[in-house]
Amino acid sequence: xxxxxxxxxxxxxxxxxxxxxxxxxxxxxxxxxxxxxxxxxxxxxxxxxxxxxxxxxxxxxxxxxxxxxxxxxxxxxxxxxxxxxxxxxxxxxxxxxxxxxxxxxxxxxxxxxxxxxxxxxxxx
Numbered sequence: 001x002x003x004x005x006x007x008x009x010x011x012x013x014x015x016x017x018x019x020x021x022x023x024x025x026x027x028x029x030x031x032x033x034x035x036x037x038x039x040x041x042x043x044x045x046x047x048x049x050x051x052x053x054x055x056x057x058x059x060x061x062x063x064x065x066x067x068x069x070x071x072x073x074x075x076x077x078x079x080x081x082x083x084x085x086x087x088x089x090x091x092x093x094x095x096x097x098x099x100x101x102x103x104x105x106x107x108x109x110x111x112x113x114x115x116x117x118x119x120x121x122x123x124x
Contacts, residue, residue: 001048001055002068004076012073019070023078028086031079035071045075 002008019038026032031047035058043060056076062069102118117124 001057002063002066002072004054004056004072008068009073009076012068012070015070016074021071021074023075025078025082028082031083033075033078035075037071043071045071047076047079 021038022036024034026034026044033045033047034042035045037043037060043058043063045056045058045063048055056072057063058069058071058075060069060071063072099119100121104116104118105113106116108114
């Protein structure tokens with residue numbers, strides 16, 4: 001696993017900006033992403049947090065050697081955004097649905113006009 005630190009990621013971030021690889025979310029909960037390489041190959045990047053350390057692994061040659069690669073840098077940005085959205089949706093309260101009230105003018109059984117009020121389909 002590669003420890004994610006700003007000092008070690010600088011060159012990888014610059015290379016990711018230049019190449020602009022495509023990042024696809026494979027499993028947001030497990031933090032697994034697919035990143036296209038500079039030649040079009042797809043590499044799998046995984047992220048983990050252990051004992052407060054942010055870690056990543058990539059199955060490219062550099063990643064297998066424990067070096068920081070641009071695949072990790074590109075997927076890291078997507079991972080941060082994805083995890084942020086997951087936290088927001090988990091903590092957002094669900095608003096109750098407001099009742100649907102409908103008022104209509106109808107004809108009664110004797111032909112007279114009446115105002116009918118319905119709440120969620122029920123006459124009130």
